[in-house]
Amino acid sequence: MTGQQKPAQRYGAGIWHFATYVDRYATDGYGPQRSLLEMIDLAGQVGDLSVVDINYPFPGGGVSFEEVEAALKRNNLSVIGITPEIYTQVFSKGSFTNPDPGVRRLANEMCNEAAKVVRRFGADYVKLWPGQDGWDYPFQVDYHDLWKLSMDGVGELASQNPDLKFVIEYKPREPRNHMSYDSVARTLLGIEKIGLPNIGILLDFGHALYGGESPADSAQLAIDYGRLFGMDVNDNLRGWDDDMIAGSIHPMELMEFFYVLRKNKWKGVWQLDQFPFRDDCVGAAKSAISFLKHIDQALDRLDWDAMKAAQSRQDAVAATNLARAALFNF
Amino acid sequence: MTGQQKPAQRYGAGIWHFATYVDRYATDGYGPQRSLLEMIDLAGQVGDLSVVDINYPFPGGGVSFEEVEAALKRNNLSVIGITPEIYTQVFSKGSFTNPDPGVRRLANEMCNEAAKVVRRFGADYVKLWPGQDGWDYPFQVDYHDLWKLSMDGVGELASQNPDLKFVIEYKPREPRNHMSYDSVARTLLGIEKIGLPNIGILLDFGHALYGGESPADSAQLAIDYGRLFGMDVNDNLRGWDDDMIAGSIHPMELMEFFYVLRKNKWKGVWQLDQFPFRDDCVGAAKSAISFLKHIDQALDRLDWDAMKAAQSRQDAVAATNLARAALFNF
Amino acid sequence: MTGQQKPAQRYGAGIWHFATYVDRYATDGYGPQRSLLEMIDLAGQVGDLSVVDINYPFPGGGVSFEEVEAALKRNNLSVIGITPEIYTQVFSKGSFTNPDPGVRRLANEMCNEAAKVVRRFGADYVKLWPGQDGWDYPFQVDYHDLWKLSMDGVGELASQNPDLKFVIEYKPREPRNHMSYDSVARTLLGIEKIGLPNIGILLDFGHALYGGESPADSAQLAIDYGRLFGMDVNDNLRGWDDDMIAGSIHPMELMEFFYVLRKNKWKGVWQLDQFPFRDDCVGAAKSAISFLKHIDQALDRLDWDAMKAAQSRQDAVAATNLARAALFNF
Amino acid sequence: MTGQQKPAQRYGAGIWHFATYVDRYATDGYGPQRSLLEMIDLAGQVGDLSVVDINYPFPGGGVSFEEVEAALKRNNLSVIGITPEIYTQVFSKGSFTNPDPGVRRLANEMCNEAAKVVRRFGADYVKLWPGQDGWDYPFQVDYHDLWKLSMDGVGELASQNPDLKFVIEYKPREPRNHMSYDSVARTLLGIEKIGLPNIGILLDFGHALYGGESPADSAQLAIDYGRLFGMDVNDNLRGWDDDMIAGSIHPMELMEFFYVLRKNKWKGVWQLDQFPFRDDCVGAAKSAISFLKHIDQALDRLDWDAMKAAQSRQDAVAATNLARAALFNF
Incomplete structure (x- = not known):
């Protein structure tokens, strides 16, 4: 593992990393709104990014494909995925699981539009994050029906676009109190039930x-x-999707995550999904990527044989010491 | 306790209960924006509300005091408190604890403006919710300095306005990952240190x-x-400030809360602080208040002597059975 | 649903409900140890229990099958399941996933012994709760291997005993920091992969x-x-397996749980899995069962058509009001 | 800060780090029971420990003061504190807050016995961890009375032993669902109310x-x-008191903790409070202490002036980068 010639690791980010944000309190935003073109130029300033994931419709509006392509080109960026915005006002009671069939149709249409954008950009996938699909209260929904709608919505898209990949980004909650695709196991259960080859997971x-x-x-x-079609990283305090700088809280678990990816020879882009509400977005991205590079080197330093031996004994102390030696350089 | 003639319980709500909301995903909102006057008219439709807490500057803007007073009057509402919006863009890195002294000055000025509005409306208090005061990351702040700024900011206001009450609404987190006034005990510690009589707690x-x-x-x-100067209710899933319908998840703890208030002869308004993102706001308020009335009656039904005896033994089974008998009518 | 003649609901309990407990602090226990026969006699005092789930080897030891059968008979109890104790000292580093193949063999043998006890008592299932199977630290285990061992261990038992049912009781954590069968979806994924008909879930x-x-x-x-082969109830504060009296904290979600069971015409015993550390165990069981009966009646009172209509609209306020009307009798 | 000559940092551990444990599942323990003398000899094997905190009555029983002193001496250990076991069976419904005044008297007597042991060993303090004082259920206790008993119990001890220090180790919960001394702020409120100089906090x-x-x-x-009279470290997953190896999960927050101690020139022993249920206890202690030494060196490497400047700006990115550079050596 350690001796082989490694190709340079590629890095990416959701373009929203470079947006400004609103929440229910700072309704006027954590800064002035930015256009998609400005966001792309900020992404370019990070210096290490090769790809971005872009929302569709393009955030801010009023921008042409040509302008986006030009902005990407001048920043040496390509598009890895397109994220249809199936979580805005019209979808606030759900996209694939909306009680109104007309809204479900809108969700399907928007995702099909996103599929076209994927083709135009030569991107890898349509990313589905149906964040409004789920429930808030006990008794609110028929769970059988809701889960069926969740699977049907994704399955229909994958059937309509067999040439493309669709990735589901599961999440426990927010903005719904409980999101339908809530965990890796539930999402895999759904994907297996749908039974199509072009649906996978974007693991956050x-x-x-x-x-x-x-x-x-x-x-x-x-x-x-x-089914691991993509992934992105960030960090949090284990109680909420804080989208903090990767590795700022859980460096050991982050290293372990990349350890498993390397062990399985998973080749893919290491993406960021951070929301630097109050922080400099370029600085937050640089901080994260410098730490990802540190982890990559730590995996080179790691004594893999000793780690495998420790794991075969399930020896927590030895495994902790080995990982520490590589990660903290001592 | 049970035999005495009770005056009718008064109910209230934060006027934001009748707003529409944005979050970081539904940036176009969970519905069309509403003016303050529309919110007041919706509050009037609930039928049981006597008072409201109003944000200042008035949400939406472009409304005069006279218009607000007229709207309140036609809905039989008065003002219990004014909540200065010390958590919008300009305060996104903090109000009393902002690293920029100029912004701290702005926060003081806005709160003094709110104090004038309290006087004009004959309200009870200025409500301070410094939701952006705190930190997100380890190492981000000097905790000693931050806490001192938190206390100084409130103390200065209370000194400047000795004729008024100031209530602090503490909260563990959101929008900050950790809020400075995070708990009842921390807030009381701060209030005791400040040492002024006109600062209390608004307990959510x-x-x-x-x-x-x-x-x-x-x-x-x-x-x-x-120091219990005010309170409001809602419900959540114990991991986040979900601001759900009061009693929808934790009816026993809600009843216990009012049990303690009655036991201590606390006289005050029972207020709602709910955020019905996707739900009918008038219906959500009616649902909550009908349940609060049910609890009030359950406290009439409760066998107080038996409950006190059970508590003196710390007898969980007996206490649970007594509370259940009163709350569930069996 | 509401008009049909209902057979009397049967109730049960894990026999450990009537044990005394130790933890890492009260190492001398929360009371004097009890023999299995004493526990059975206490279970009999509850008055509403028809069945019990019994640990194997019999807790306390030194008791014969005949004595147990006699105790059960004099208390009108039968056995629903047998829980092999695959989580004691010898299994403290795992049962099916123990790094030592010899211990894995012991686990298999103990479960096969339990299968014989199931047959002898005419019980319904062997209950598998491999609470020591999992991990505590990052890097401690090879997740692929561990999960395979988890599935293989259960699959082997089900193959060896095709005449019996095996139920897996999943749990997020405790005593392990992370348990292998951690959620309903993960457990179903595993069961589907194993692919045998006689493995199901005991849903706690x-x-x-x-x-x-x-x-x-x-x-x-x-x-x-x-795959829903059994279930039991209790309550907690959403952060730990507190095993409190059923309905003492989350009555609405408890009622919803039984609503779904009735809606799907699920016929089975309603069991208790409570740990009354400091409380009277008979009183805690009576308190729970009286509340389960209250819920059963609430489901009779519920307006099912209106609830289905509310759910088809995903109308949280209406659904909450309907459930409340039935549960709180107002 | 960085230039001054530092005395060697002293390390310590609760002697229970070297015990074996029971819990409600592995009732026969995670290993064979150890005598106090064995534990002390294991503590000696760590090599870096100077002091231990010892439970009283001595765990396992049947050991004389002379034997304990001899064991300590041969391992170059002294005693920093004595922890009276006010959380075993007799105290399972509370020590200072037990509803039975006779048990409260027992708690007082046991703590006074512990005070004598502190004097005999020349230790620093009696450590009070009233882990059974609190509540499990809503309505179970009268909160006013319970909190008064909590304060009175500690105050009485401090008055009876003005020559000694008493430290309170607060904890949110476990074994109680809610512990009376639950947080730093609540504990400080209580200490300030009691008003005696010889009561402080042992911060875990x-x-x-x-x-x-x-x-x-x-x-x-x-x-x-x-009031910071002592401290100990470990780690957890933020949902429970997992008592894992220090720094194994939260190295950044651990470093920040020691950063604050050094900044305030706090001189005291760095103690471990770990529970290595399934792991080699000497190895777990060595792993923790080697990491504490790494943190101590990281604090030497840290650019303190730059950190203070970053904190004065509340600049999370800069502060994170500075801490990382020191902690991860990059």
Whole structure:
């Protein structure tokens, strides 16, 4: 593992990393709104990014494909995925699971539009994050029906676009109190039931973490089902999707996550999904990527044989010491 | 306790209960924006509300005092408190604890403006919710300095306006990852250190609950320090400030909260602080108030002597059975 | 649903409900140890129990089958399941996933012994709760191997005993920091992969709740896969497996759980899995069962057509009001 | 700060670090029971420990003071504190807050016995951890009375032994669902109310962390009140008192904790409070202490001036980068 020639690791980010945000209190935003073109130029300033994931419709509006392509080009960026915004006002009671069939149709149409954008950009996938699909209160929904709608909505898209990949980004909650695709296991259950080859998981490290999963275990499980189509990282305090700088709180679990990816020879982009509400977005991205590079080097330093031996004994002390030696350089 | 003639319980709500909301995903809102006058008219439709707490500057803007007074009058509402919006863009890195002294000055000025509005409306208090005061990351702040700024900011206001009451609404987190006034005990510590008589606590049932407190215990503690100046209720899933319909999840703890208030002869308005993102706001308020009335009656039905005896034995089974008998009518 | 003649609901309990407990602090126990026969006699005092789940080897030891049968008979109790104790000292580093193949063999043998006891008592199932199978630290285990061992261990037992049912009781954590069978979806994934008909889920309401699931949704999912073989109830504060009196904290979610069971015509025993550390165990069981009966009647009172209509609209306020009207009698 | 000659940092541990444990499942323990003398010899094997905190009555029983002193001497250990076991069976419904005045008297007597042991060993303090004082259920206790008993119990001891220090180790919960001394702020409120100089806080890093506090902030607050009399460290997953190896999960927050201690020139022993249920106890202690030494060196490497400047700007990115550079050596 350690001796082989490694190709340079590629990095990416959701373009929203470079947006400004609103929440229910700072309704006027955490800064002045930015256009998509400005966001792309900020992404370019990070210096290490190769790809971005872009929302569709383009945030801010009033921008042409040509302008976006030009902005990407001048920043040496390409598009890895397109995220249809199936969580805005019209979808606030759900996209695939909306009680109104007309809104469900809108969600399907918007995702099909996103599929066209994926083709135009030569991107890898349509990313589905149906964050408004779920429930808030006991008794609010018929769980059987809701889950069926969740699967049907994704399955229909994958059937309509067999040439493309669709990735589901699961998340325990927010903005819904409980999101339909809430965990790696539930999402895999759904994908297996749908039974199509072009549906996979976009594993968000932070979502797994605050959902009570061990993200490295989640990655292994998705890989074992052949469904780990993408991933992104950030950090949080285990109670909410805080989208903090990767590694700022849980460096050991972050390293373990990449350990499992490397062990399984998973080749893919290491993406950021951070929300630097009050912080300099370029600085937050640089901070994260410098730490990802540190982890990559730590995995080079790690004594893999000793780690495998420790794991075969399930020896927590030895495994902790080995990981520490590589990560903290002591 | 049960035999005495009770005056009718008064109910209130934060006027934001009748707003529409944005969050970081539904940036175009969970519905079309409403003016303050529309919100007041919706509050009037609830039928049981006597008072409201109003944000200042008035949400939406472009409305005069006279218009607000007229709207209140036609809905038989008066103002209990004014909440200065010290958590919008300009305050996104803090109000009393902002690193920029100029912004701290702005916060003081806005709160003094709010004090004038309190006087004009004959309201009870200025409500301080410095939700952006705190920190997100380890190492981000000097905790000693930050806490001192938190106390100084409130103390200065209370000194400048000795004729008025100031209430602090503490909260564990959101929008900050950690809020400075995070718990009942911390807030009381701060209030005792400031040492002024006109500072108290606005106890939010849900904040106490998801902060790991027993809200009834929090109320007792604030009362024992003579600092329970106000309260509001809602519900949540103990992990976040979900601001759901009061009693929809934790009816026993809600009843216990009012049990402690009645036991201590606390006389005050029972207010709502709910955020019905996707739900009918008038219906959500009616649902909550009908349940609060049910609790009030349950407290009439409760066998207080038996409950006191059970508590003196710390007998959980007996206490549970007594509370259930009163609350569930069996 | 409401008009049909209902057979009397049967109730049960894990016999450990009537034990005394130790923990890492009260190492001398929360009371003097009790023999299995004493526990059975206490279970008999509850008055409403028809069945019990019994640990094997019999707790306390030194008791014969004949004595147990006599004790059961004099208390009108039968055995629903046998729980092999695959979580004691010898299994403290795991049962099915122990790094030592010899210990894994012991676990298999103990479960096969339990299978014989199931046959002898004419019980319904062997209950598998491999609470020591999992991990505590990042890097401690190879997740792929561990999960395979988890599945293999259960699959081997089910193959060896095709005449019997095996139920897996999943749980997020405790005593392990992360348990291998941690959620309803993960457990169903494993069961589907094993692919045998005689493996199902024993759904513990509290485990689902503190794992971030909506227990009613978990029940629906297990039913939809034909795998809901048993269930038990208790309550907690959503952060730990507190095993409190059923309904003492979350009556609405408890009612919803039984609503889903009735809706799906699920016929089975309503069992208790409570740990009354400091409380009278008979009183705690009576308190719970009286509340379960109250819920059963509330489901009779519920307006099912209106509830289905509310759910088809995903109308949280209407659904909450309907459930409240039935549960709180107002 | 960085230039001055530092005395060697002293390390310590609760002697229970070297015990074996029971819990409600592995009732036969996670290993064979050990005598206090064996534990002391294991503590000696760690090599870096100078002091231990010892339970009283001596765990296992049947050991004389002379034997304990001899064991300590041969391992170069002295005693920092004595922890009276006010949480075993007789105290399972509470020590200072037990509803039975006779049991409260027993608690007082046991703590006075512990005070004598402190004097005999020349230790620093009696450590009070009233883990059974609190409540499990809503309505179970009268919060006013319970809190008064909590304060009275500690106050009486401090008055009876003015020559000694008493330290309170607060904790959110376990074994009680809610512990009376639950947080740093609540404990300080109580201490200030009691008003005696010889009562302070023993700050457990993990208790602060899983209680939603930032441990560094908790330390600063206790220092600002002159009440930080001791501390110990471990780690957890923020939901429970997992008592894992220090720094294994939260290295950044652990470093920040020691940063605040050094900044305030707090001189005291760095103690471990770990429970290595399934792990080699000597190895777990060595692993923790090697990491504490790494943190101590990281604090030497840290650019303190730059950090203070970043904190004065509340600049999370800069502060994170500075801490990382020192901690991860990059």
